Amino acid sequence: MISVALALLIARSSLLAASAQENALEQLKAEGELPAEIAPATGTAAVVLPYIPRDDSPGEKERAQVRADDIRMLSAKAFDLSIPAPVMPVQATFGTFSLSPGRTCATPWAPPQFCQIAGPKEWTPQEIDLFSPVFSGLVNDPRLTAFFQKVNRNGYTTIFRYTQRAEFDVDSGQWQAKMNSAWYDSFDKSINMTDRLFMSKRTHIRTTGMTHDMADLGLLHELAHIFDGDEQDLPDTSILPEFLQLTGFNLGSDGEWSLVGVDAKELGEMKDWYYSQFTIAATMPEGPERAAFVTSINERVNGYAQKLGFPSLYSMLGGPSEAFAEFVAYTFYEPELMRLTNPNVSAWIEKSVFK
Numbered sequence: 001m002i003s004v005a006l007a008l009l010i011a012r013s014s015l016l017a018a019s020a021q022e023n024a025l026e027q028l029k030a031e032g033e034l035p036a037e038i039a040p041a042t043g044t045a046a047v048v049l050p051y052i053p054r055d056d057s058p059g060e061k062e063r064a065q066v067r068a069d070d071i072r073m074l075s076a077k078a079f080d081l082s083i084p085a086p087v088m089p090v091q092a093t094f095g096t097f098s099l100s101p102g103r104t105c106a107t108p109w110a111p112p113q114f115c116q117i118a119g120p121k122e123w124t125p126q127e128i129d130l131f132s133p134v135f136s137g138l139v140n141d142p143r144l145t146a147f148f149q150k151v152n153r154n155g156y157t158t159i160f161r162y163t164q165r166a167e168f169d170v171d172s173g174q175w176q177a178k179m180n181s182a183w184y185d186s187f188d189k190s191i192n193m194t195d196r197l198f199m200s201k202r203t204h205i206r207t208t209g210m211t212h213d214m215a216d217l218g219l220l221h222e223l224a225h226i227f228d229g230d231e232q233d234l235p236d237t238s239i240l241p242e243f244l245q246l247t248g249f250n251l252g253s254d255g256e257w258s259l260v261g262v263d264a265k266e267l268g269e270m271k272d273w274y275y276s277q278f279t280i281a282a283t284m285p286e287g288p289e290r291a292a293f294v295t296s297i298n299e300r301v302n303g304y305a306q307k308l309g310f311p312s313l314y315s316m317l318g319g320p321s322e323a324f325a326e327f328v329a330y331t332f333y334e335p336e337l338m339r340l341t342n343p344n345v346s347a348w349i350e351k352s353v354f355k
């Protein structure tokens with residue numbers, strides 16, 4: 001089956017490059033990081049091959065690392081790609097997106113441990129009603145036409161519903177529950193939403209007098225990640241030199257990053273405090289008290305971040321890719337705040353992402 005993939009590669013690149021790819025494949029197989037056989041996708045998934053850096057630049061190294069992570073996920077999930085992806089019922093559509101129940105344990109594309117933790121469920125009519133205006137507003141917004149063209153070109157059209165996120169932990173070899181409200185999956189090309197998103201749907205953030213849902217920001221944040229990557233091997237938007245320079249990220253050749261002009265110790269303390277507060281929030285019952293608590297956490301840390309040119313503390317904690325997703329979401333939903341916080345980045349997003 002690998003020969004099919006290699007044939008495609010040879011058609012695309014030189015024989016020399018193909019043999020480098022083949023060596024990398026063999027190496028990954030020897031390290032146990034690749035299934036013995038990768039079947040070509042008959043469903044929505046794509047065959048994932050290692051990415052060979054073209055040069056020593058940080059961007060190329062990061063791309064190779066991201067691809068290696070994808071391959072680890074692929075072997076971890078142990079999906080049987082020779083079986084077509086099960087077609088899940090469509091519960092609602094918005095433009096090219098459809099809402100579907102999460103994949104159940106009965107479907108061959110959901111490893112048992114994954115779906116036991118993730119808890120697939122259907123969208124309730126109330127949830128569909130709650131998100132309809134958000135989805136419709138985004139897909140019909142003329143500023144986002146080119147944005148959605150790229151998201152769709154990257155192959156993401158399905159939005160699944162799960163109780164919580166389950167993520168494969170490479171170190172322990174186990175699936176683990178994660179506290180995410182939404183996540184995107186580059187392997188099966190899905191956007192996945194969890195119960196947590198519906199809690200933040202009632203958690204408002206207030207910055208420059210505007211009030212809106214964290215869930216709306218969260219959805220656009222995930223879509224921005226999908227826009228950021230490129231399935232046709234163009235560089236990710238978040239590692240373009242212009243974006244790094246405007247945001248102050250220094251990206252090392254090893255993929256390590258730092259922020260120019262930011263006290264790393266102070267940022268570390270803010271981060272520890274931020275995560276400790278969310279651990280407390282997670283133990284509180286859902287309700288107005290919890291929502292007010294989460295709002296107060298965000299107001300405190302986001303004020304700190306905004307003085308440093310970032311819309312939220314979260315946008316400073318996860319490197320260029322998390323920053324990019326946050327900047328896109330805030331430029332769309334909080335243009336006034338962005339003009340005050342970092343007008344150069346918002347102008348660049350307007351020009352390069354919302355054309």
Ligand SMILES: [Zn+2]
Binds near residue numbers: 221
């Ligand atoms: Zn993110």
